[in-house]
Amino acid sequence: MGALVGLRNLNVSRNKLSGDIPISIGNLRSLESLDFSNNELSGSIPLSLSTLTFLSHLNLSYNNFSGRIPLGHQLQTLNDPSIYEGNNGLCGFPLPIECSDNKTTSQSFALEKGNGPEKYAGAIIGFAVGAWTVYGALLLNKAWRVAYFVFVDNMYDRLYVIVILNWARIMQK
Incomplete structure (x- = not known):
């Protein structure tokens, strides 16, 4: 999937897909719309998803995702909680569910670290x-x-x- 670098829209909703979202999803730099809703995907949402700078539509609802929603660039602009609806294991912004661990600052710092003057x-x-x-x-x-x-x-x-x-x-x- 990560080799489809020119892909702009990806809709694989309602296909009973299972497993994790591949980390290589971050290679799809031209992606504007991504819909993985109503599948049986699980695991955590990959941090590489936040590097998709053209992403303006995202739907990960009704899967089995768990863990913290990655912070960073583009995902912070997609602040509609319905994007993540039906994933009872998710926590963090934009959901009202706070995460019990203290990884928010370290995760966002790690993402932002390479984008300042030191870059x-x-x-x-x-x-x-x-x-x-x-x-x-x-x-x-x-x-x-x-x-x-x-x-x-x-x-x-x-x-x-x-x-x-x-x-x-x-x-x-």
């Missing part, structure tokens, strides 16, 4: 080191600095001539 720290550091390598070399080596500015001036002159010639052609027509 881009490597790219930022790499950019800074690369930029200072180039600018440092230009700053310290006069011959390279002169060659660089001569190159930039020549490119500016060429671009200016091309723009002026094309503008003249357009005005003639």
Whole structure:
């Protein structure tokens, strides 16, 4: 199922499916609508379901799901409790049933952890080191600095001539 990355709508309701929702459901990045209602699915709702950013319709009602409803991105926008109706073992937002364990904060933190500035720290550091390598070399080596500015001036002159010639052609027509 996880290989169907272009899939937009999946409705397998009322098919007497059993077992767990595969974790690979998170690979369906284009999924907008998902309906697993009225089956015999069990287990917990996979955390990967919350990574489906285009998901606007979800129905997991009348199955045998249990455990905490995953927190995070898209699932928090789907706050209608009827989505999870008929799953007596579920707890957590948006249901009024509180979970007895204290995993709410750790689960949402684990999901959010890779999406802050630390996600881009490597790219930022790499950019800074690369930029200072180039600018440092230009700053310290006069011959390279002169060659660089001569190159930039020549490119500016060429671009200016091309723009002026094309503008003249357009005005003639």
